[in-house]
Amino acid sequence: MLSIWKRIIYQIRNDKRSLGLLLFAPLLVLTLLYFILGDSDYVPKIAVYDMDQTYIIELEQNAEVTIVDEKPDVRNYLEEAGADAFLWKDTSGLHITLLEKNSKSAAAIQAIQKTNQVFNKGQTVPDISYIYETNENNQLDSLSYVFLGVLSFFFVFILSGMSFVRERFGQTLERMLMTPISRFAVIGGYTLGYGVLSAIQSILIILFSVYVLKLQVEGSILLCILVMILMSFSAVSIGALASIFSNNELQMVQFIPIVLIPQIFYSGLIPLDTIPFGLGKLCYLIPVYYGCTSLEKIMIQGKGFLEILPWVAGSILYIAALFAINVLALKKYRRL
Template identity: 45%
Template sequence: MIHLAKRVIRQTINDKRSVMMILVAPLLILTLVYFLLGDSGYVPTIGIDKNTIPSSLVTALEEQDLIVVDVKNHDSQYPKDYLKDHNDVDAILTLSKSSDMTITMYEPSTKGAKAVSEIQTAMASLNHSAQVNMSYVYGTKDQSSFDSLGYVFLALFSFFLVFIISGMALVRERSGGTLERLLMTPIKRGEVILGYTVGYCVFAVVQAILIVLYSIYVLQLSSVGNIGWILLVMVLLAVTAVSFGATISIFASSELQVVQMIPFTIIPQVFFSGLIPLDMIPYQLENLCYIMPIYYGAAAIKGVMVYGDGFLQIWGYILGLIVYAFILYVINTQALKKFRKL
């Protein structure tokens, strides 16, 4: 038993990837979580019509951790339209003729919740007894967490599962000598990559259709946009996942090593998929989202499902996925040179 344990320890120590996953990966992930979920210092912005809100309440709001902007009377009467045109404002506070307060937010979110908390604190300091109603441009206060974050899981499942299957399969092709024999033929390196990509994308398309239809029609995940755009984004995300898996497999010599790279390649992307509002990420780390393929897919899916966006609103995210997939295709094609020399 002792000899076996010693052999396992020696093998693990000699495997640098295993050591990194056991000792370094948890520290890196915890550090990332600390920066992303720590005190962001985010200060919500609320809009009020100072001519209709009692001056005592205005003063109390300005004393809170809030940025208070004055909204014209006409705009305050149509708070939802105002929020659509002013993404920098988190909530609009209005007072009805019956002295009831209404807080209108763009959608249920962490930013909105923080704004509501500060408003309620200000009202409590005045012993304000007015009833407070919540209103949203998109979504409702009664919607489930699944409805709020369902688009995130569509993107994550589509990307992660295809990435795992394609990455492991390509490593198996190399270790089994299939790729080496294939590269000994006149076939071009670009055709090899395209062949693998198209082959796995057939299953990715089926998976995308199944996931979307099941989520919307069986699990009743709410979607206000055209389902066709969701399917298109899911397919593009799957294509990118195949290319991403191929790139990762270049640096792995076994299926286990592909799994070992997940903490460094997949887990960081989860934090930029929409689970955390980018505005609340401190230290300018939100800019890392532009190198995360899941960000483009999740943002596009959210635009269609939550906001009812069409092509004109999500074309930038679609272009981002296409560019990402093309860059990975070029990298993978160039990387095959070292295998052709074998």
Template identity: 30%
Template sequence: MIFERILKELSRDKRTLALVFLAPLLVLGLLYLILQSNTNLSARLGTENVSPNLMKQLKKNSKINLVAINNKRSISRNLKKYHLAALLKQKNQKLTVTYQNADTSLTAVVKENLVKSITKDQIKSIKSKINQSQQELNSVIKSLPTTEQKAIESKLGSKKNGNSLSLSEKYIYGNANSSLFTAIAPVLVGFLVFFFVFLISGVSLLQERTTGTLGRLLTSPVKRQEIIAGYVGAYGLLAILQTIVVVIYAIYVLGINSRGSIWLVMLINLLLALVALSMGLLVSTLASSEFQMIQFIPILIVPQVFFSGMFNLSDMNSFWRIFAHIFPMYYGGDALIDVIKKGAGIENIGIDLLILAAFAVILISINIIGLRRYRRV
């Protein structure tokens, strides 16, 4: 009897069935699209005064898009202006590559293909010099004494060694040993703030409804906007405290290196918390139990992980890149990466901040309108 009753209840609960059967397919599909595109990543490499021979080898790499740099701007400014993964400079036989390292996957692409190109260039140069040396030796070996032959061989050997390329590496963010945590930490901080504020605010308002507290408020003279303002204010204060604790812990305890202002990091996370708060309140009005509230997580929260900046989307299908723009974490993650990894100022992330603020305003307005369904007369 219990078995049959539970099966009947489940068959009537369309949300649970969707959670069980469709949500895993959604998550797996997104993982496939993102991870599959990451296997074909290409990186933008700036080049300045690089020898023609090495340029030819670099152009043969399909995973490197070359950008010629010919200005007096600083390396960091050129990296930002041209959206470069790295900048390669050459002075005589010394190569210096500066990695932005904001995305370690792009850094890995440049490293792998740069080493291949330099190796091929050196092998080609050595072969050329060996052939040239052999021809020179063959032409004079019969006409010169042994002592002079040795002098020529010594000269050619020193010339060959002096022409080999050397490569030094520099990093704008992090270092050569940057871990996976270092790469995703800026976005992870924002996502954790977003997720927990969403969960706490949504479940709390749901409890207010199920216990009748919200119903009593709605029958009182209190206006709907005042009710929402009260919830946003109270949980907003909690979100502010949580944001401060998380950001301070991440930067000063875990040692996440922030090249930008910590106050901007705080501001971005506060806006994310406000969006999560208003989204949690909205979802709680659509759910009738805590279980139904949790059912929204795979649909609304999990996809935001994939589009938050933890994964590189540059080689992803254009449709899915456009689809990513409907998620608040896309803009929050973009702003956090720009500030923490690239040292961006508020003028560089102004659009992201405005969009996050717009998300919050729209969701709060929908919340106010949505309370009409609970108004009792």
């Protein structure tokens, strides 16, 4: 028993990657959780129309206030001005309009409620409405774009990464690299092959979600499929990159928490503006951000292709960059 114990200890001690994962990866994840899910210093942005000046002054203690002289089209104003809420009053009382339910809209409502309490209006319930409302009886609808994007990325990443490692472990890749075939052709062939399989999976996920689970989709289902396909190619490319630096399947598994946990944080589950220390800007390095943002605009907001074009372009550029990195990384096995 003692000899086995010593062998395991020596083996782990010599495997720096496993030792780092065991000791430091949990600390890294906990630190990231602290920064992202801890107390946020986010100040909600509220636009007001036809409100008393004393009320506005008090509201400014809890929020960033913008005074609007003429009542605009509320939907366009909230989208273009970046406000979290639009507040106005009429003879029937206070009205609050928000884009959708998230932590930013909750912060805006809380700021208004605090102001109402100062003016002894705490007993008055304001009329709250959302531009993009989902089926309240089905909580999955409001976060469907998050689950679709993250789950698809997770399974594709695991499938492609493990498959690449198995190809190398069986020395199939090494034998292939002994031929005149270029690294570009190798990476292109693997990416296209697993990408097509992943694209089929993406189509099945969308069709099953819409026609079997009856998830709400305000926009085009074809656009959803396009976005899911692009996200699947991103997952294949990241799986290939991780596998190139993994000598066996265990080492590939070690990449799972490092790669997948950031995808969850930046999938739209948490509004990026509420993440402190400017960490929300890291979203541009996360492939799921582009896909989930596009899915949200299609499924929840009913946007078309032109509205999601920046995020689609971002996904394509990300795939191209990962492809180039994979080709360069393959120099580890052959310089051709």
